[in-house]
Amino acid sequence: MKVRVRYAPSPTGYQHIGGVRTALFNYLFARVNNGTFILRIEDTDRTRYREDALEDIYETFQWLGFHWDEGPDVGGDYGPYFQSRRIEIYREYADKLINTGQAYYCYCPQERLARIRRMQTANKMAPGYDRNCRNITEGERKEYEDKGIKPVIRFKVPLKGSTVFHDKLLGDIETPNEDINPDPVLLKSDGYPTYHLANVIDDHLMLITHILRAQEWIPSGPLHVLIYRAFGWEPPEYCHLPMVMGKDGQKLSKRHGATSVREFKKNGYLPEALINYISLLGWSYDDAREIFGLDELEKIFSLERLNKAPAVFDYKKLEWFNGIYIRKRSKEDIKKMIMPFLIEDGIVRDPLTEEEEKLIDGAVPLIQERLRLLSDAPKLVRFLFGEIDRYNIEEIIPKRLNREKTLNVIHEVRKILVDFGEYSDEENEMRFRGLADKLGVKLGDILMPLRVAVTGTRVSPPLFGLIKLIGLKKVLKRVDSVISLLENQSSE
RNA sequence: GUCUCCUUCGUCUAGUGGUUAGGACACCGGGUUUUCAUCCCGGCAGCAGGGGUUCAACUCCCCUAGGAGAUGCCA
Numbered sequence: 001m002k003v004r005v006r007y008a009p010s011p012t013g014y015q016h017i018g019g020v021r022t023a024l025f026n027y028l029f030a031r032v033n034n035g036t037f038i039l040r041i042e043d044t045d046r047t048r049y050r051e052d053a054l055e056d057i058y059e060t061f062q063w064l065g066f067h068w069d070e071g072p073d074v075g076g077d078y079g080p081y082f083q084s085r086r087i088e089i090y091r092e093y094a095d096k097l098i099n100t101g102q103a104y105y106c107y108c109p110q111e112r113l114a115r116i117r118r119m120q121t122a123n124k125m126a127p128g129y130d131r132n133c134r135n136i137t138e139g140e141r142k143e144y145e146d147k148g149i150k151p152v153i154r155f156k157v158p159l160k161g162s163t164v165f166h167d168k169l170l171g172d173i174e175t176p177n178e179d180i181n182p183d184p185v186l187l188k189s190d191g192y193p194t195y196h197l198a199n200v201i202d203d204h205l206m207l208i209t210h211i212l213r214a215q216e217w218i219p220s221g222p223l224h225v226l227i228y229r230a231f232g233w234e235p236p237e238y239c240h241l242p243m244v245m246g247k248d249g250q251k252l253s254k255r256h257g258a259t260s261v262r263e264f265k266k267n268g269y270l271p272e273a274l275i276n277y278i279s280l281l282g283w284s285y286d287d288a289r290e291i292f293g294l295d296e297l298e299k300i301f302s303l304e305r306l307n308k309a310p311a312v313f314d315y316k317k318l319e320w321f322n323g324i325y326i327r328k329r330s331k332e333d334i335k336k337m338i339m340p341f342l343i344e345d346g347i348v349r350d351p352l353t354e355e356e357e358k359l360i361d362g363a364v365p366l367i368q369e370r371l372r373l374l375s376d377a378p379k380l381v382r383f384l385f386g387e388i389d390r391y392n393i394e395e396i397i398p399k400r401l402n403r404e405k406t407l408n409v410i411h412e413v414r415k416i417l418v419d420f421g422e423y424s425d426e427e428n429e430m431r432f433r434g435l436a437d438k439l440g441v442k443l444g445d446i447l448m449p450l451r452v453a454v455t456g457t458r459v460s461p462p463l464f465g466l467i468k469l470i471g472l473k474k475v476l477k478r479v480d481s482v483i484s485l486l487e488n489q490s491s492e
Numbered sequence: 493g494u495c496u497c498c499u500u501c502g503u504c505u506a507g508u509g510g511u512u513a514g515g516a517c518a519c520c521g522g523g524u525u526u527u528c529a530u531c532c533c534g535g536c537a538g539c540a541g542g543g544g545u546u547c548a549a550c551u552c553c554c555c556u557a558g559g560a561g562a563u564g565c566c567a
Contacts, residue, residue, distance in 0.1 A: 217562090444527070446526090
């Protein structure tokens with residue numbers, strides 16, 4: 001049987017890293033098995049539905065670079081892939097359950113449900129529906145209908161016995177039926193199905209063979225199996241994936257930092273870094289390798305190597321992966337990718353000027369291996385554009401020197417800077433070493449004042465490359481302003 | 493409260509009865525380097541606890557503890 005798996009997000013918010021991990025594992029499982037990966041939009045909660053959340057689903061996976069074989073945008077033989085367009089189907093199947101006595105109408109108002117829940121929690125009882133309408137008479141039913149009350153349809157969970165379902169990761173999970181959610185709603189009063197009904201029907205109708213979803217779904221596993229049985233269907237295979245947690249061990253949420261893929265994108269992460277890192281949350285290949293591209297993962301992923309325990313999301317490690325992948329990219333890619341960050345920072349104009357373009361082209365090779373996030377770029381190149389507004393005297397003077405000595409060093413540096421452009425970086429380095437020897441100081445002690453003069457900071461990309469990029473004229477001006485700064489200081 | 497799942501360095505993990513318990517991130521130290529970064533070398537640090545089973549348990553079983561999830565006309 002051909003493997004068919006699905007990712008079934010609900011468009012109520014932006015794509016969460018945990019959901020995307022589930023999507024990735026489903027996708028990889030499909031690829032490894034030459035199967036089909038399906039996207040199904042579970043938009044049955046019309047109160048929480050958001051148009052931008054739906055767009056975010058498309059944008060997120062577009063950006064990540066993997067796609068479904070069947071789905072709302074690409075079509076397929078088992079649509080529609082929006083649950084909101086399948087409500088007649090759910091109604092029809094819910095009716096079947098009513099007719100076979102495996103489901104019933106419930107007319108309990110929300111207030112009553114809230115009341116019994118309050119009562120239950122107050123008495124430390126398990127909260128849940130009290131099955132009040134499970135045995136109402138046809139007369140009572142008529143009465144409610146005449147009053148115009150819109151009923152919900154509830155599933156008749158067996159009162160006795162137990163239900164067992166098999167999980168490929170966890171093994172058999174057996175639950176006494178009395179511990180299962182007492183008669184959950186299948187069809188809401190607005191005619192839309194709940195998750196429990198819709199997912200079972202759709203997975204069956206769409207010929208889904210394996211359900212890979214997060215472990216938070218384990219408790220509803222037995223219920224779903226019961227529903228499959230009620231229809232006379234065979235449930236698919238289950239595999240509940242370990243959850244993704246925050247540093248404090250709780251379910252990963254905004255409290256912990258970025259959680260949606262679009263935030264990671266905005267913060268300067270690369271899609272391949274995210275994919276690689278995410279693939280290792282609850283899964284591993286062996287004891288040595290952990291750098292994997294999507295294409296590779298599509299060949300080596302396997303359920304057998306899943307971990308049972310939840311994984312804590314480590315932003316630091318993701319950053320490390322990001323640095324790795326930034327270094328792997330071409331200069332052109334990096335240029336393209338840092339541009340939005342430079343523009344947003346107001347460092348360059350939106351259509352670049354020729355001058356700006358030249359500076360960026362020259363800067364990329366200098367900063368690429370220094371980036372961990374694309375968003376690090378602005379602070380690394382800011383001094384290339386515009387002026388340096390202020391220097392810090394203490395930063396100019398090296399530890400081993402005092403003000404006078406530094407001033408002297410800079411004067412000497414200025415002399416050999418004049419024909420800087422005529423030499424290669426290697427040659428210039430020899431010249432500066434020569435100067436250092438002559439002055440009896442360390443190379444670093446003459447380059448640091450120069451670095452601060454040119455860049456305004458002690459930490460920068462390689463100095464010689466920067467000097468050529470900025471141009472001698474500007475560099476000398478900056479050196480001069482540092483000289484006068486030091487001189488003014490001495491006259492006080 | 494009840495039910496279910498989980499438990500190897502701080503974090504991600506390898507490990508399927510006999511290993512000096514391996515790797516990675518982070519952290520610390522050192523080297524290379526004009527600073528930073530990269531790169532290289534080294535260090536720190538772990539089998540939750542208690543019982544069994546066994547000649548031998550991180551590995552198998554039980555209990556305890558801890559953590560998490562579920563308990564909706566949300567998914």
